[in-house]
Amino acid sequence: MNLKALKHIYFLGIGGIGMSAIARWFIANGYALAGYDKTATPLTNALQAEGIAVHFTDDVNEIPAEYLANPAETLVVYTPAIPKDHKEFNYLKDNGFTLMKRSQVLGLLTESFFTIAVSGTHGKTTTSSMVSHILKNAGKNVTAFLGGITQNYGTNFLINESPDDVICVVEADEFDRSFLTLFPDLTIVTSTDADHLDIYGDHSQLLESFQLFVSQLKEGGKLYQRKGLNLEGFTNNQSAEYSLKEGDFYAQNLRIENAEMVFDIIYPNGIIKDCTLLTPGFHNVENALAATAVALEVGLSPEQIKEGICTFGGVKRRFEYHVRSEKVVYIDDYAHHPTEIQAFLSSVKALYPTRKLTVIFQPHLFTRTRDFQEGFAESLSLADDLILLDIYPARELPIEGVTSDIIFEKVTSPTKVLCTKEEVMNIIEEKQPELIVSVGAGDIDTLIPKIREWGNGR
Template sequence: MDLNNIHRVYFIGIGGIGMSAIARYFNEKGVKVSGYDRTSTVLTKQLEEEGMQIHYTDDINLLDKAANLVVYTPAIPANHTELGWYREHGYEVVKRSDVLQEITRTLFAITVAGTHGKTTVSTMIAHLLTDSGYGCNAFLGGISVNYNKNFWSSDKQVAVIEADEYDRSFLKLSPDIAVLTAMDADHLDIYGTPEAMEEAFIQYTHNIKPNGTLIARFGLHRDRELNATKKLLYSLQNDAANAYAANIRMKNGGYEFDVMQQDWMIDNLELHIGGMHNVENAVAAITVAHLLGISADKIRAAMASFKGIKRRFEYVVKNDRQVYIDDYAHHPEELRALITSAKALFPGRKTTVIFQPHLFSRTRDLADGFAEALSIADEVILLPIYPARELPIEGVTSEMIANKITAPVQVMPKEEVLKWLQSNPSPLLITAGAGDIDQLKEPIKNIVQ
């Protein structure tokens, strides 16, 4: 696949967060971009405003028959009419990961993988490189608040790529610098066992280019099997790691801290987003920036100007009376970090968490972990499971989690949540989940304000 010889590209599932980043990449290169998605969203409307043609009906009369590349997401069902037509008629049909594979082959590639933290770390790295003037092409799995998009380009032949473990797609990438944030069990519908998933992350490190660097979180399981010519370990505060944070102070819902390494340090860093886990994410990003030779002053200034990612510890409302945080957390460890950090930043406030489980298989496999993490809250509201790409599994419902939670808990549909909140205010409110719970964000904001 020669990306420089693509003149028309068609996307099946163009509105996905990863797909839309690649669509924007081609669009900025002057390629004719069009595509299909199931529903119109804020993101697809933005793509249309940027000049891409999108339709929302699976109809071969609407697709681009002149396309010389077709890109599809693995979330698209195998019986999709348009996908089948392109295959039957001999078009070049590739997954999103195949395009990213070619990008990592031709550019200096910084990839970020891990069960949690990859969107934040990759966005932090891309911002540090951009704000400092170093430059990069950013392919992200979330919407950066600073840039209000998930892709931006640069003449610099450097790419920062969020490496998605779903469907094993990240194993196609060949990075120059690889970051690995976590190896906790997830996507067991794809991998089958936690051990098989760990094997995939280990293989990811074996795909690093010769003389490349691995930057891995300190204390990962099976860390001795991670492979790279050069390996650096980062940590929140463990001084046995190569890089770690010290002198952490909480301030105005964010943090001040220093980053220490054996032969360098950067003091008086500011991070204006919440979540102690985001301090650790910042250590990883800063380690990459330092490795690329970006100065301490530029790193410090860029970190202070970082505004975060939408739906990643996003302060929707923050004042003396009320704090409302929205987050994409959809794994027990993400929920644990989210709730623990919020309670530490705003001690003494009653904490209400509204959580929408994502996928029947994930709920079944991780119900105990979800219940344990959610029990940290003072009060829990569970929405019905968001099915995404799955059909229901008998006996798997939100009650499966609710029955194990030790805090007061209720299960209710989205439309009842807004009524309930009007008579049950909470000084520290959190909405979390990877489904369509974000549709509640603006109505809840209006209620709490």
């Protein structure tokens, strides 16, 4: 594929977080661009405000005529979530257009850059965003394709300032084996826990894909993996490990001051003292260790790294504070896997040890709920008071016998309630919680404005 020969880029599913980042790259580099998505969202609204034509009806006539006139000059980028009976998708496929998945296009874009890829079943969005900020804050020429909206820049995409000496940071997604289109110079792997078993079948297949992904490092590249993952095939100078308490990179003197985590970073031949995270969490301390490792590798000084860590504002829906007063603390998080929930809730309880913790959780996917019901029950039992919602189906049809009840029955929290999303605010009004978190990857975020308004009114 010769990108220079293209004039028009058409997106099927332009409102996805990863798709919109690539769309912004094409716009920034002078291409004409349009797209379809099923429904309007804040992301599609933002794209339209930037001048991109987006429509929401599956109709070939909605595609700009100049895009249809010359298939050789039009690239169609699509998300795997597009259904096989989609009219536009099938028309473009049957009429000589080049169709490529988002991951394939991302692989093309990163070929010409020095690339840092951040992968993992959880932690990759925050870590890739943190790496991007540390490098950009230090004056590096960065382009970044991220899976979340950074608080520092208000976007999921950073554009390089010139074509020379570009460092590309990319969130490498294991879903649908998408990350196998990438051949990075540096790779971070944050976790390889079982997930997406509807795609992979079992954990061993997922691990096999991660092993294949890290084998695609360019010659002379380096892998940074969380200690214990044991991805193989690397000599000591090709691989380094990090974790909270041990490894080549680890934290020391970790303490909580004013509900923030402060720590020293120990790295080979050095120490960075008194780093403060605006986005707290034990898991985010580990993410900072991984970010430090690659920042040192590309030549940043300890002082530049510390400044980047201490000014990193986090990512929307990742340990995001919405109310922070004496009476109420309200935090929202995207966690949707038992390990993520365990890390998030443990961190919240450590930050606010004297407050009763109320957790609102919306399970995501029937298959994930079925496969990890024991893990969900165990992690959610960290709540003093659990409000459990119905399963958000996303791309799936219901599975007989799989409802939120299979988690609810096993949760050992002192108090718990099973309810619909519409009932949540009445329950909050009744309980009057002092520390409340909303957790999940579905549409639970639609509750945020209401809970925030309630909290600010206390």
